Amino acid sequence: MSANPTLIADGGADMRKSLWWAALAVVAVTALVPAFFIIAAGKNPLTAYVSLLAYTLGTTNGFYEVLTHCIPLTLVGLGVAVAFRAGVFNIGGDGQFLMGAMAAFACAPLFAGLPVPLGLALYLAVGFAGGAALGALVGWLRVRFRASEIISTIVLNFIVLQLLSWVIRGPLQEPSRLMPWSDYLPETLLLPNLIEGSRVHYGLIVAVLAVVVLAILIKKTAFGFRLTAVGRNPFAARYAGLREKRVIVWAMLISAGMAGLAGSVQVAGIYERLQDNFSSGYGQAAIAIALMARLSPLWVPPMAVLFAIFYVGAGVLQREANIPFPIVYIIEGVVILGFLCFDAISNKKGTA
Template sequence: MITNKRFQLLLPILSPLIALAQPAVGIASALIVGAMLILLAGANPITAYTALFQESLTTYFGFGNTLTKMTPLLFTSLGVLVALRAGQFNIGGEGQIYLGALGSALIGLYVQGIPAVIHIPLALVAGFLFGAVWGWIPGYLKAVRGVNEVITTLLLNYIAVNLVSYLVQNPLKAPGAPSPYSPLIAKEAQLPVILPQSLAHAGIILALMAAALLWVLLVRSPLGYQIAAVGFNPTAAHYARISVKNTIILIMSLAGGLAGLAGASEVMGLKYRLFEQVSSGYGFDAVAIAFLSRGSIGGVVLTSLFFAALRSGANVMQRSAGVPVTVVYAIQGLTVLFIAISLAVERRIKTQSNAEV
């Protein structure tokens, strides 16, 4: 029988294993409950899941579609994660996606006559900067005015969505367009396709590069230590002569910029124009993905792939097994629920063990 003292000695060894197991257990539990929902819908869970994951991960066009959906999820999830490292909750990914899409679209529409080697980076930088500004606003309000960033980031989503909606219905609307969207961006501003005859574009490569660079920043740089210190204990960080205010503003701007790249990739790699509905809820899925990953960059990459596979194979599952697409969204929600339960249990175990020592 393991005593409390032995448990304390084993805890440093068990903690990484628990961190790895929790997302896996949460996903497995959600899939099991999802199977029950599929049964209630009168379908075969094995047939449904086979159709879903086989289409999204093993077929050429299905995997290309999965990579396409993974791109904005990964960019935005990295933005949520980096904010969490500093103890900030960025719920504004959706709005930052819209602003990033707007920035890259403006460059693609109004900057002409330059080669792709300049045009593409310029449009990406514009997308990053527009998103960064939308992240800077709640960062400034939190650091200087003490306004809760959850409220400001959430409310800024609605402003961004309606701003883009107004622009594509009025000054940016393509002549004769039957619905609100802009003209096509310049060909030189379009991201190249990486899987011929599929939707997969170079945005996924950029997203993976961003994940690698962010890992170096957070784990291997002094700034990463500064961010972690502010997130762990702002008061102690202040006494260690770390500017808590500047760190919060910087990290929220970076978070917004990463989400802005998600919007830029949608315009430059997939749609080639600015639509009224730029994002289909990627910003809100990103919050779940960041929490599921437990602060791990690698976890964000894998969980983004999982969520993208669910999105990619949902329609095929509906056609093949007669299962409503809403079951997929239920599985996503259940995954978050089970992870939250596991985190609460873990915290309770640690609290009890510390109290008994």
């Protein structure tokens, strides 16, 4: 007995309509929940939302700052997406970010005298390698000793943070030995500004190239297929003859390498030296970015833009609306939960 095309069409229309209503409900709740906290702080929610969006998306300087924050968020988010695709939970983005920055900075004197494109490329490559070394260690511990990568990456975060604190007060401290930061990076290794009068630098090009390369790697290569197969069903992948352990190590290596690359880019483009607390929690934000992008490299940049708006908007809400900084984290968290709720609803409707 054949299916009635009219009933199928009606059913599809009803499902789309219900999804629209679900989307509206999620958006409404996402806007209302933070509003209660803003009211509790004695402020006007409408003023807060207008200030947040008007500066970040409505002004040139604000939008340039959003693009600037998008660079490290995109790079680390891409790395997290690669690891999660293989079923490996990389929680160590912050440590890998700092490790890549330190490795690249330590080797910078070797590249300072080289032609600019070559020296800069080698500097960034060492940043990638510094983060990748941590990732390879975590992957090896996972496949060799079944050590939890969650615990390993969290512990390494603390170790690397203390290592940074030591090197900027020890071997890499600035020559006068007065301040807890390093000397400046050689000028030939700095990433120049891409847009005049802004902080947007050529790291944006690096991030775009990384998106393209990883999208092709995941969607068009045998390694990308193995990566997804191991992540979705490791038992079936093992039965099919795929080398699960090798895939896991490579996934962690690439994932951590992207975070290390982000660290070296951030130093060359923004800070120009090593100092305390310059990772800005990008590793934690990248986890949410990757999940909201559904582990797709092409969707990581739009999600990074959303989080960059929160990063830039936090200062705006304090300056213009006098709203306490922690409320920005509440807004960010509610947006993430709202997105994940809608994703769950849409998946349930699709399988119904």
